[in-house]
Amino acid sequence: MRISRLYLPVPLASGADVVLDGEHAHYLRTVLRLKRGFDLTVFNGEGGEFAARIVACHREEVRLAVGDYRPVDRESRLGVHLGLGISRGERMDLAIQKAVELGVGAITPLFTERCVVQLDGERKAQRLEHWRRVVWAACEQSGRNRVPEVLEPRSLDAWLPAAAGLKIFLDPHARGGLRELEPPVGMVTLLSGPEGGFSDAEREAAVAESFTPIRLGPRVLRTETAALAALTAIQTLWGDLAA
Incomplete structure (x- = not known):
């Protein structure tokens, strides 16, 4: 049976007992349907993971006994920061979820001219919290022990000057592809x-900030497909699967 993984953003140490808060307790008891005596893996996003066992599981308390530390690292050797134009509902969630599975290191949601989603004040804070939860769940599923950061949504104009490393933007009108670029350093x-x-x-603004336009093929991809196809190609060429 597959061992469940649980992200706990709290200090963890071998030999300690951890009492879960209401949300995590509900998830473990009601969603995963785990019981006393079940084994699982826990991690706090700081690297590595811990074996754990449920030693109490009832309405009043869900408590874990933390076991051995395992220095497991499943991170890509290539750091990738994804600036992602904000799209509607499930499309944005899917893009974030799969980007985490594909090893992205950080994500900044971006407001652009053709963005159809309007976020301000409380609604922006709620969406940011939601996206971070999508990331946590994707880390649990994919085996990552470091949690990519989802930064505050920004305008594209404000974000472009802060970009670093090899800077690429996806443009179906571009002539060149990833293979024509020099392998990145960093x-x-x-x-x-x-x-x-x-x-x-x-x-034009992206090019002015030294971004290189690239295309992924002859077809125009949906927003949730384009980023994932590019991340897959980047990891294949320069990251996880590179020679």
């Missing part, structure tokens, strides 16, 4: 647009 910043893509002015 990190990659990948910019992927929202539904409707980038405007001409946004393309």
Whole structure:
């Protein structure tokens, strides 16, 4: 039976007991349907993971006994920061979830000219919290023990000057592809647009900040597909699967 993994953003140490808060207790008891005596893996995003066993599991308390530390590292050797144009609902969730599975190191949601989602005040804070939960769940599923950061949503204009490393943006009108670029040293910043893509002015602004436009093939990809196809290719060429 597959051992469940649980992200716990608290200090963890071998030999300690951890009492789960209401949300984590409900998830373990009601969603995963685990019981006293079950084994699982816990991690806190700081690297490595711990064996754990449920020693109490009832309405009043869910408590874990933390066991041996395992220095397991499943991170890509290539740091990737994804600037992702904000899209609607499940499309954005899917792009974030799969980007985590594909090893992205950080994600910044971006407001662009053709962004159809309007976020401000409390709604922006709620969406940011939701996206971070999507990341936590993706780390639990994929075996990652370091949690990628989801940064505060920003405008594209404000984000572009802060980008670092090999800077790439996805543009179906571009002529070149990833294979034509020099392998990166350090990190990659990948910019992927929202539904409707980038405007001409946004393309020009990205190029002015030393972003290289690349295309992924002859077909126009949906926003949730484009970033994932690019991340897969980047990991194959320069990251997880590179020679």
